[in-house]
Amino acid sequence: YFPERRSCLFICCKTADWLMSQTKHRPQVAIICGSGLGMLADTLKCQDSFAYADIPGFPQSTVQGHAGQLVFGELKGKTCVCMQGRFHMYEGHSLCKTTFPIRVFKLLGVETLIVTNAAGSLADGFQTGDIMIIKDHINFPGLVGLNPLCGPNDDKFGPRFPAMSGCYDKGLRCLAMEIAKELGVASVLQEGVYAMVGGPNFETIAEARLLHRLGVDAVGMSTAPEVVVATHCGLRVFGLSLITNKVVKSYEDTESVNHEGVLEIGRLRSHTIVYIFH
Numbered sequence: 001y002f003p004e005r006r007s008c009l010f011i012c013c014k015t016a017d018w019l020m021s022q023t024k025h026r027p028q029v030a031i032i033c034g035s036g037l038g039m040l041a042d043t044l045k046c047q048d049s050f051a052y053a054d055i056p057g058f059p060q061s062t063v064q065g066h067a068g069q070l071v072f073g074e075l076k077g078k079t080c081v082c083m084q085g086r087f088h089m090y091e092g093h094s095l096c097k098t099t100f101p102i103r104v105f106k107l108l109g110v111e112t113l114i115v116t117n118a119a120g121s122l123a124d125g126f127q128t129g130d131i132m133i134i135k136d137h138i139n140f141p142g143l144v145g146l147n148p149l150c151g152p153n154d155d156k157f158g159p160r161f162p163a164m165s166g167c168y169d170k171g172l173r174c175l176a177m178e179i180a181k182e183l184g185v186a187s188v189l190q191e192g193v194y195a196m197v198g199g200p201n202f203e204t205i206a207e208a209r210l211l212h213r214l215g216v217d218a219v220g221m222s223t224a225p226e227v228v229v230a231t232h233c234g235l236r237v238f239g240l241s242l243i244t245n246k247v248v249k250s251y252e253d254t255e256s257v258n259h260e261g262v263l264e265i266g267r268l269r270s271h272t273i274v275y276i277f278h
């Protein structure tokens with residue numbers, strides 16, 4: 001019933017073997033760069049870069065602001081692999097493909113996954129340009145069965161019924177808050193709940209109001225499937241949402257959001273994210 005999923009599991013072993021034959025780096029940390037946030041990958045030292053098109057089995061990025069490169073290198077003495085560009089469900093990728101790199105990272109020996117994304121804020125206290133530590137998520141596609149773990153379970157990666165409470169590591173969240181205070185950037189740091197919606201359209205006002213009532217602080221079209229697969233295979237996860245816009249919740253508001261604006265805030269704020277990571 002899920003033939004693609006079986007072949008996905010097989011292909012990710014091949015992809016991991018190919019990458020290990022092409023680079024001497026053995027990453028402990030993987031970072032997924034969200035829309036407009038690819039700059040972090042450029043700051044790695046001793047880089048080995050691979051275009052997604054050249055990596056056997058890898059899907060292709062089709063969204064502007066997602067360069068489509070895997071970059072290996074050193075960040076503060078840790079070996080990292082950065083995805084400059086992620087895969088979204090709305091691009092037409094199956095959830096198996098969307099989350100394919102996570103299992104490849106697991107096979108490469110990665111222990112910690114850092115996810116970043118561009119998101120719209122619903123929380124009343126958030127400002128555009130704020131950075132939200134993701135405390136938890138609501139996986140709306142997952143709630144109706146669009147879950148990357150559907151299909152045969154491979155026990156080598158994780159259990160059939162994985163727990164998702166605590167999927168955003170508390171120790172890493174506290175550490176990030178302490179570091180932000182030390183660096184003097186705590187005033188732009190928030191903590192909250194991210195909701196994934198399917199996209200690609202942005203939210204209607206009624207949808208925005210619904211999400212707000214449900215306690216969602218920021219909304220986007222990614223991240224949750226990656227975190228589900230990472231948690232399933234035992235990776236520690238840390239997540240950051242860059243607040244690129246306030247989601248319109250009032251019929252009196254004449255503002256509207258667009259992807260170019262999202263990328264622009266990403267470019268302007270990338271340096272703060274790079275500063276925190278360094």
Ligand code: R1P
Pocket residue numbers: 033034035063086088116117118119199220221222223258259262
């Ligand atoms: C919309 O501007 C795009 O930005 C966000 C949304 O999910 C959507 O893809 O991208 P990332 O979640 O990949 O950062």
